[in-house]
Amino acid sequence: MFRRTFWFTAGAAAGVWATTKVNRKLRQLTPESLAAQAADKALAAGHRIKDFALDVRDGMVQREAELGEVLGLNADPELPSPRRVAAIENSNDPKYSKNPTYVERSTYSYNRNEDH
Template sequence: MFRRTFWFTAGAAAGVWATTKVNRKIKQLTPESLAAQAANKAIEAGHRMKDFALDVRDGMVQREAELGEALGLNADPDPASSRRLTALESGDGPRYGKNPKDSKNPTYVERPTYSYNRNEDH
């Protein structure tokens, strides 16, 4: 009698366990559950890509600093060294204004105007 009770209980427990496992698997395969799992995986992949991009950026900054130091680009410029003036600094560039007759400079040029109309025929 004890053997029959033991096997009956073991069979009932195995049946409950198997039913529970099957029901869980069925719930995991519903469209809503699959969509949620896919969204979670996409978010996780996005976080990994962001971390990778930040690591690459940090490595780039570090390598640029190493190269700048090796090439002497990070050194303070010598104030005694001569520097070429740009056209704006030297005053040799064209003069822009509203009325060319008011300008006594022969290099006077009217400011160019550009049309930014997106509906314009091309």
């Protein structure tokens, strides 16, 4: 009698376990669950790609510093002095005077087709 009770209980437990497993798997295969899983995997892949890009950038900066040190490019060279901007107006030149009667005339006309 105990043997029958044991096997009945074991069968019932196995049935409950199998039913629970099947229901979980069915819930995982619904369209909403599949979409959520795909979104989670896409986010994880995005984070891995971002981490990879940051590692590559760090490696680039480190290698650039090493190359600059080896080639002597890291020394702070003295920058050339800034250029002075040429004056736009020349008060002695008649074309920049305030006299409106002056009209600049070209000595030749430019034809863009002559260059070909």
